[in-house]
Amino acid sequence: FIEGKPDIDRLNRAFTEIIRRHESLRTSFEVSGDDMLQRVHESVDFKITVKEGRESDIEKLAQEFIQPFDLSHPPLLRVCLVKLSENRCLLLMDVHHIVADGISANIIVREFLELYQGHSLPPVSAQYRDYAAWQESYLKSERLKKQEIFWLNQFSDEIPVLNLPTDFPRPARQQFDGDHVWFSSDAETAKSLSILAKNTGSSMFMLTLAAFYVLLHKLSNQEDIVAGIASGGRGQKEFEHTVGMFVNTLPIRQKLTHPSPSQEGSKTMSFSEFLNLMKKDLLNIYDHQEYPFELLIRNVRANNYSPLRSSGNMSRNLLSDVMFNFENADDRIFIIEGLRFSPYDFKPKAALTDLLLEIIETSGSLNMRLEYCTKLFKRETIERWAVYYRNILKEIITDPNKPLSDIDILPQHEKRQVISDFNDTRASYPKHKTISELFEEQVRKTPDAVALIFE
Structure with a gap:
């Protein structure tokens, strides 16, 4: 959102300069035989679309703004300014994922704020073509071979x-219809989690990711779980300010029990033990994060056969059906030259995985979003899981050494429903009749109804 009256000409000039600075935004994609070619254009035409709208129609306007791109006609970036009132506007930006990732979006925003004020920017130190050259060299290196061994293990x-x-029921082919549920923590919970992260030598990202694994463990009753996280993919300093698609998916496999029973004979692990083990695993994984996810998929598929994960199974992703994303967003409100910029977090109704938990850390709170596949889950189910996740956070704050098996995810009213209401099986019935007579009576009432199912 923009509070104030932005200058349209300055908006156009700022975005035109951003496109000039970054080759990715001037790149088109063309098919030549069996090959996909990228063509970087010297210049492209760009102009912001300006329209009027109402505050009540914001979500509809944003949804209509998102349209397919023609990859052969750059720029693969479009911007629209919606005038909501005399002193309030909505600035919409859509960029194709093939040329930009989340960090790229932040780069574009930062550069826009500087350029709108008339400030000059230093030249971009490296373009995406330089990254492509680096990656080609990496794919032939000994470092790749070492990282490949790590991931295949x-x-x-x-x-x-x-x-x-x-x-x-899970569709035979994976569906991407989705929706999301927003929820948040209170300031006291966020502060307590921050203290816990500091005391355990971890980060808020590690802490909330560990809690997510506990949620998945509780929901599935499984102990060996793989969840994907996104890596920025910018290990080389020269690419820190380059717009492009660098992000790499890291499938994190975690086991929520001890490898072997403890002296007491129990495999149960406490939350703090699990957090410490996961922290060590993550630090090791970050040392191997350059290995391309697409290459891992290809090699795992060639070396590991699992019926539910095979290439012939179109209903699931190969390695993981859940994702986790954490973002620190303390600097998302900007004030420049009488204009106040604040975020509008519009999320299209789509889901690339069964379930995604996104956490945005802002000053004093955690804003959370569960994105889910609507072909698999009802909204009320995801709303209930959001409550479970908040309960897990409160449980680990109260006692981080509590065994995972003892962490309680149910709210009191649901616990009462499960323990008391569902077990209240009392019902009146005709006591003068036998079971066989009651069965025959039901047959006469519904002769074509299913009597028994065996799976």
Whole structure:
């Protein structure tokens, strides 16, 4: 959102300069025989679309703004300014994922704010073509071979399949219809989590990711779980300010029990033990984060056969059906030259995985979003899981050494429903009749109804 009256000409000049600075935004994609070619154009035409709209129609306007791109006609970036009132506007920006990632979006915003004020920017130190050259060299290096061994060892045995309790049967082919549920923590919970992260030598990202694994463990009753996280893919300093698609998916496999029973004979692990083990695994994984996810998929598929994860199974992703994303967003409100910029977090109704938990850390709070596949889950189910996740956060704050098996996810009213209401099986029935007589009576009432199902 923009509070104030932006100058349209300055908006156009700012975005035109951003496109000039970054080759990715001037790139087109063309098919030549069996090959996909990228062509970087010297210049492209660009102009912001300006229209008027009403505050009540914002979500509809944003949804209509998102349209397919023609990859052969750059720029693969479009911007629209919607005038909501005399002193309030909505600035919409859509960029194709093939030329930009989340960090790229932040780069574009930062450069826009500087250029709108008339400030000059230093030249971009490296373009995306330089990254492509670096990656080509990396793919032939010894470093890749070492990282490949690491990743293939992670998935050398049968790949675990996470079976979350769905509301609908899983379609034969993966569907991407989605929706999301927003929820948040209170300031006291966020502060306590920050203290816990500091005391355990971890980060808020590690802490909330560990809690997410506990949620998946509780929902599925499984102990071997794979969840994907996104890596920025910018290990080389020269690419820190380059717009492009650098992001790499890292499938994180975690086991929520001890490898072997403890002296007491129990495999149960406490939350703090799990957090410490996961922290060590993550630090090791970050040392191997350059290995391309697409290459891992190809090699795992060639070396590991699992019926539910095979290439012939179109209903699931190969390694993981759930994702986790954490973002620090303390600097998302900007004030320049009488204009106040604040974020409008519009999320299209789509889901690339069964379930995604996104956490945005802002000053004093955690804003969270569960994105889910609507072909698998009802909204009320995801709303309930959001409550479970908040309860897990509160439980680990209260006692981080609590065994995972003892962490309680149910709210009191649901616990009462499960323990008391569902077990109240008392019902009146005709006591003068036998079971066989009652069965025959039901047959006469509904002769074509299913009597028994065996799976």
